Amino acid sequence: MAGTHIHDLPSALDAMEAILQHAHGRKLAVFLDYDGTLTPIVARPELAILSDEVRLTIRTLAECCVVVIISGRDRQDVERLVGLDSLIYAGSHGFDIAGPHGLQVKHEEGARFIPSIDAAEEGLHAALDGIHGVIIERKKLSVAVHYRLVADKDLTMVQNAVSTVVRDHPELRKTDGKKVYELQPGIDWNKGKAVGWILKALADRKSVV
Numbered sequence: 501m502a503g504t505h506i507h508d509l510p511s512a513l514d515a516m517e518a519i520l521q522h523a524h525g526r527k528l529a530v531f532l533d534y535d536g537t538l539t540p541i542v543a544r545p546e547l548a549i550l551s552d553e554v555r556l557t558i559r560t561l562a563e564c565c566v567v568v569i570i571s572g573r574d575r576q577d578v579e580r581l582v583g584l585d586s587l588i589y590a591g592s593h594g595f596d597i598a599g600p601h602g603l604q605v606k607h608e609e610g611a612r613f614i615p616s617i618d619a620a621e622e623g624l625h626a627a628l629d630g631i632h633g634v635i636i637e638r639k640k641l642s643v644a645v646h647y648r649l650v651a652d653k654d655l656t657m658v659q660n661a662v663s664t665v666v667r668d669h670p671e672l673r674k675t676d677g678k679k680v681y682e683l684q685p686g687i688d689w690n691k692g693k694a695v696g697w698i699l700k701a702l703a704d705r706k707s708v709v
Contacts, residue, residue, distance in 0.1 A: 516564050528565035529702060531695055532558075534578050535571065536678055543649055545573075545637055550581055562586045568698055570594060570691050572682065574639050592641045593675075593684060594694025603701060610641045613671065613685035617643055620669050620683050627661035634658060641685060648679035 519528070532538055538558070539548040561567055568588040571578045575591025575598060582589070588599030598604045621636065621643045628634045633649030647658050662681045666674045673686045 520564070527702075529568060529699065530561060530565055531568045531570055531698075533571060534569055534573060534581065538569070538582075541678060544635060545644075545646065548581075550583075555583065558582070558587070559584055566702060568599075568695075570694060572639070572642070572644070572677070588698060590691070590694045590698065592639060594689060594691050594697075595641050595685075597694060597698065603698075605697065605701075609687055610685045610689075613641065613687075616669050616671050617641065617683065617685075620665050620672060623665045623668060624661065627664065628658060631657060642682050644677075644680050644682040646680045 534550075535541070535545070535548050538550055538554055542548050558567060562584065566588065567586075568590060569578055569582055570590040572593050573581075573591055575589050575596040578591055579589050586600060588597065588603060590597045592610070595610045596606050617638075621638050624636050624643060624645060628636065628645065631650060631654050633647065633651065633654070635646040635649070637644040637646060645658065645662055647655060650658055659681075662674065662683075666672060666683065669683070671686050672683045675682045675684060
């Protein structure tokens with residue numbers, strides 16, 4: 501709603517009893533991103549630190565329903581940052597999923613793209629290391645180029661460099677985020693497909709909304 505601040509919105513936790521009644525006995529699952537959702541948008545990835553208040557809210561929510569954190573970060577990284585064992589974590593855009601009670605899947609096909617990602621990372625550094633403000637973030641199964649701190653006059657250079665690396669490595673695909681380009685394995689798998697897999701895995705155990 502335009503002009504509405506998030507703190508003005510009603511709390512779902514305050515209405516949890518009514519929500520659960522509406523679910524007709526089915527268990528709820530809540531999916532949350534990390535960067536820009538649980539934490540504010542920040543200039544550098546390492547500055548995205550979860551507040552104690554938000555962590556407490558997530559812990560309380562996890563007592564009522566299944567909570568899944570799905571992130572482009574490596575799973576171990578987002579697990580460490582959130583620090584709650586009761587959640588399901590889907591890292592690397594859903595390529596690596598783990599949670600309580602043995603829930604786990606790793607999209608093993610992604611591993612064969614690691615040499616291409618290594619080469620793409622090298623190409624990005626060669627093209628972009630001289631541009632002030634560029635942050636190249638290597639993850640296990642992707643490489644991200646953050647340009648939030650890049651001057652407007654240099655943005656075209658960043659875009660062209662990323663496009664060149666993608667052209668040189670057609671086995672990878674480029675995704676656009678919040679002031680970031682990311683090169684990932686060119687596989688028909690993403691956060692949305694990971695959400696579907698998790699919902700099916702949960703539904704095999706119990707009824708989940």
